[in-house]
Amino acid sequence: MIIGLTALVIAVSAYIYKEGVPYDFIPFDFFARLGLWNARGPARAITDGTEREPQNAGSGELDVISGSGGGGAAPGYIAGIPSRKEKEELLVVDDDEEEDPTTPTAPVKIQLLEAFPGADTSTNDKRKGKGRATDDDDDDLRVPMFPAANSVQRASRPSMPPPSLAVPGVMAPPSLPVPTLAAGPPSLMAPPPVPVRKPAGASSAANARNAQYSRAGPSSSLGVPQSSSLGVPQSSSLGVPAQRSTLQLPPTHSQPPPKPRQKVILTPGHSPLDWANHQRSLPFVPLRRITPTELATHGARKNASKIYWTVLEGRVYDITPYLPYHPGGEKELLRVAGKDGTKLFNLTHSWVNWDNMLRGCEVGILVSGNEMPGKEGGSSVGGADGGDLESMD
Numbered sequence: 001m002i003i004g005l006t007a008l009v010i011a012v013s014a015y016i017y018k019e020g021v022p023y024d025f026i027p028f029d030f031f032a033r034l035g036l037w038n039a040r041g042p043a044r045a046i047t048d049g050t051e052r053e054p055q056n057a058g059s060g061e062l063d064v065i066s067g068s069g070g071g072g073a074a075p076g077y078i079a080g081i082p083s084r085k086e087k088e089e090l091l092v093v094d095d096d097e098e099e100d101p102t103t104p105t106a107p108v109k110i111q112l113l114e115a116f117p118g119a120d121t122s123t124n125d126k127r128k129g130k131g132r133a134t135d136d137d138d139d140d141l142r143v144p145m146f147p148a149a150n151s152v153q154r155a156s157r158p159s160m161p162p163p164s165l166a167v168p169g170v171m172a173p174p175s176l177p178v179p180t181l182a183a184g185p186p187s188l189m190a191p192p193p194v195p196v197r198k199p200a201g202a203s204s205a206a207n208a209r210n211a212q213y214s215r216a217g218p219s220s221s222l223g224v225p226q227s228s229s230l231g232v233p234q235s236s237s238l239g240v241p242a243q244r245s246t247l248q249l250p251p252t253h254s255q256p257p258p259k260p261r262q263k264v265i266l267t268p269g270h271s272p273l274d275w276a277n278h279q280r281s282l283p284f285v286p287l288r289r290i291t292p293t294e295l296a297t298h299g300a301r302k303n304a305s306k307i308y309w310t311v312l313e314g315r316v317y318d319i320t321p322y323l324p325y326h327p328g329g330e331k332e333l334l335r336v337a338g339k340d341g342t343k344l345f346n347l348t349h350s351w352v353n354w355d356n357m358l359r360g361c362e363v364g365i366l367v368s369g370n371e372m373p374g375k376e377g378g379s380s381v382g383g384a385d386g387g388d389l390e391s392m393d
């Protein structure tokens with residue numbers, strides 16, 4: 001009997017020594033349910049395989065999955081505790097291979113150790129002389145960096161900050177790519193080739209005009225330096241001229257360039273706002289019928305009165321008080337004195353609301369010379385010798 005028991009104990013010991021602890025052995029499952037088996041704290045029994053206690057998540061405790069609802073796990077399997085065989089398989093390291101922390105194998109090993117916190121690595125620790133040896137490391141749940149902090153991958157991307165290790169389980173936001181404008185190989189796509197319009201039979205005058213409007217040259221109109229700092233190669237294989245800045249607008253040649261502004265510097269007190277105030281102070285003048293002959297006496301030349309009239313869409317205006325307020329200058333405004341200035345006005349600035357601007361300067365309407373026989377002659381603003389509109393109607 002004693003010999004038999006002794007032989008049984010020896011056999012069990014030899015089995016455990018060789019194969020590891022049979023966790024699926026029913027008594028162990030029973031002890032695990034009682035909370036006696038887990039050496040790292042009270043075990044959590046999950047009876048139906050779905051309920052888990054979230055408050056202990058990540059605390060290093062082990063999950064016990066019962067045989068009835070294991071969801072594919074072996075009956076009595078204690079999640080998180082590998083068998084000796086598993087541990088040895090997981091922790092086998094090629095002795096010939098030098099352990100380099102920069103290679104991806106180092107984090108993998110760390111992850112395996114983290115995945116099985118109860119694993120006994122003393123064998124490997126003794127063999128390698130290093131590794132996870134203290135229990136303090138069990139509470140360190142930091143996510144290992146991959147690639148390693150000093151790996152070649154990280155060294156090649158210096159702008160990417162290493163993920164924060166302060167908050168475990170929180171992934172660092174991806175860093176936005178910062179375009180390197182000054183240095184580095186050109187990574188921008190080359191612009192499309194500039195379309196070259198060369199109509200057959202184009203006249204030499206048109207060519208001359210195109211040459212005049214074309215601003216391709218060493219100086220960019222946008223002020224972009226010719227040595228582009230955007231990394232665009234100066235000599236593109238797509239046929240883009242090397243001296244042209246990529247930010248420069250391509251020449252269209254379809255329309256002539258707009259005329260440069262010809263605004264003059266107005267004397268102080270003659271701004272558009274000043275004119276609006278001054279116009280309100282002008283005296284009211286009864287409107288009259290004005291013939292072209294009378295209008296001509298108020299031209300720019302041979303005008304002793306220095307009173308200048310013009311016509312805009314059939315209405316006669318005394319532009320004399322407006323002369324110092326005209327943004328285009330007095331000289332330009334006097335070009336329409338004594339005649340119909342509608343066409344020139346609209347050619348210059350059709351957007352200007354002349355009706356509103358010159359309301360206080362209106363002196364009458366233009367009539368043909370036949371309508372007012374005998375009524376021609378010089379007259380000043382508000383003159384009484386013209387045909388008064390109210391009295392004539």
Ligand code: HEM
Nearest residue numbers: 261262263327328332333335336341344345348352354357
């Ligand atoms: C007869 C009544 C006229 C009125 C009330 C008037 C009024 C104005 C106003 C308000 C502006 C400023 C436009 C702006 O800032 O966009 C302006 C600009 C100018 N005006 Fe007149 N204008 C008159 C007639 C003329 C005439 C007859 C000419 C020339 C033929 C002329 C030539 C100019 C020019 C060259 C400018 C500067 C355009 C620019 O570069 O902005 N204006 N005028």
